[in-house]
Amino acid sequence: MDHINNPFSPGAGSPPPELVGRDHILEKSRILLGRARQGRSEKSLLLVGLRGVGKTVLLNEVERITRETGYYTIAVEAHENKSLAALLMPHLRQLLFELDRMKGLSSKVRRGLGVLKSFISGIKVKISDIELGIDIDPERGTADSGDLEVDLSNLFIAVAEAAVDRKTAVALLIDEIQYLSEKELSALIMAMHKMQQRKLPLVLLGAGLPILTRLAGESKSYAERLFEFPEIGPLSDLDATKALQDPVLRANVKFSADAIKEIIKLTQGYPYFIQEWGYQSWNHAEKSPISLVDVQRATKTVTQRLDANFFKVRFDRLTSREKRYLRAMAELKGTGQRSGDIANLLGVKVNSLGPIRANLINKGMIYSPTYGDVAFTVPLFDEFMIRTMPKLNLQK
Numbered sequence: 001m002d003h004i005n006n007p008f009s010p011g012a013g014s015p016p017p018e019l020v021g022r023d024h025i026l027e028k029s030r031i032l033l034g035r036a037r038q039g040r041s042e043k044s045l046l047l048v049g050l051r052g053v054g055k056t057v058l059l060n061e062v063e064r065i066t067r068e069t070g071y072y073t074i075a076v077e078a079h080e081n082k083s084l085a086a087l088l089m090p091h092l093r094q095l096l097f098e099l100d101r102m103k104g105l106s107s108k109v110r111r112g113l114g115v116l117k118s119f120i121s122g123i124k125v126k127i128s129d130i131e132l133g134i135d136i137d138p139e140r141g142t143a144d145s146g147d148l149e150v151d152l153s154n155l156f157i158a159v160a161e162a163a164v165d166r167k168t169a170v171a172l173l174i175d176e177i178q179y180l181s182e183k184e185l186s187a188l189i190m191a192m193h194k195m196q197q198r199k200l201p202l203v204l205l206g207a208g209l210p211i212l213t214r215l216a217g218e219s220k221s222y223a224e225r226l227f228e229f230p231e232i233g234p235l236s237d238l239d240a241t242k243a244l245q246d247p248v249l250r251a252n253v254k255f256s257a258d259a260i261k262e263i264i265k266l267t268q269g270y271p272y273f274i275q276e277w278g279y280q281s282w283n284h285a286e287k288s289p290i291s292l293v294d295v296q297r298a299t300k301t302v303t304q305r306l307d308a309n310f311f312k313v314r315f316d317r318l319t320s321r322e323k324r325y326l327r328a329m330a331e332l333k334g335t336g337q338r339s340g341d342i343a344n345l346l347g348v349k350v351n352s353l354g355p356i357r358a359n360l361i362n363k364g365m366i367y368s369p370t371y372g373d374v375a376f377t378v379p380l381f382d383e384f385m386i387r388t389m390p391k392l393n394l395q396k
């Protein structure tokens, strides 16, 4: 069928034709935003889920709602090699400038700018005064101690008080939040704690890999009282059916029931794979309804494409020992393989695998759902490992 009219949208962060199965999260966000704005306490939301499950598109939708609710939004994506301060600063600066431009002078906003300036001098991010363009004296002694936990809290307080003075609120949206360093995460949690204690309307909405829950808990024991960690998982059969059928129905096309069943079986309900299979099945079909045979023909193309792109980019970042570790995990199947079993399979002591396991966690390939267990962060990676390394070579 006509490729141009294909409604599916496989890709990182590409909005799906139908954002199904996430209404409860959107509702939770609305409640958080409404309450925070009135100075009522509510847990911040940190969405956790595997690769390709739809965290980014959901966070983007939350951002849209946040704006509609009259909040200022700051949306950033954490990186392995960019500091949180460097990520946030240009946005905070812009926010304060916008607040400053509003009618009437606000001493709180001016103070916010002064605190931001001293914060920058404290963390020693290299930005010249000209670039920064803040023609105001830094507020010496506030937010410039060089200790991120103290400084970030003070900066957030000043920014939130400026927002209150302008009768508005601020939402901070951070994607890939598991990439923050321990120190940064800890400072962020502490700053959000301060927001809650002082009933200030600056909220955090984040998304990251499942390891996030552990990282947050380890960094501050009160994290679980400040944050809720809704799990973003695969779609139920009903939602997956909707995700496939509704977009094509709008183009007067439909999937046959057995075609849908096959896609659900192959994708296990994972949103990114649903988009890929939906997309290729549409392209392979001659006419409506899109049949089981169309899906089966599309499967070959989808698998080749996934293997050559989605899985391969991750595979190529691995050392050969890491590959063998993951191959052994794939051999064991299931979700949550025991470290001891992996070591047995590889014929080595469990301790000797510690560094490999740590590297794989750092690379975002695996996480530890419970103590002593590891699991893949990329759905269906186990099947890929077996396709690409058919034999588990125990000799090397």
Ligand SMILES: Nc1ncnc2c1ncn2[C@@H]1O[C@H](COP(=O)(O)OP(=O)(O)OP(=O)(O)O)[C@@H](O)[C@H]1O
Pocket: 009, 010, 011, 012, 013, 014, 015, 016, 017, 018, 019, 020, 021, 022, 049, 050, 051, 052, 053, 054, 055, 056, 057, 058, 243, 271, 272, 273, 274, 275
């Ligand atoms: N609720 C949904 N229903 C249908 N398709 C969805 C849904 N959520 C996401 N998708 C699709 O899934 C794909 C992946 O989405 P997204 O990039 O948001 O995932 P992610 O969890 O952020 O992945 P990563 O961890 O790799 O960043 C996109 O093609 C998107 O269109």
Ligand SMILES: [Mg+2]
Pocket: 012, 013, 055, 056, 057, 175
């Ligand atoms: Mg994402």
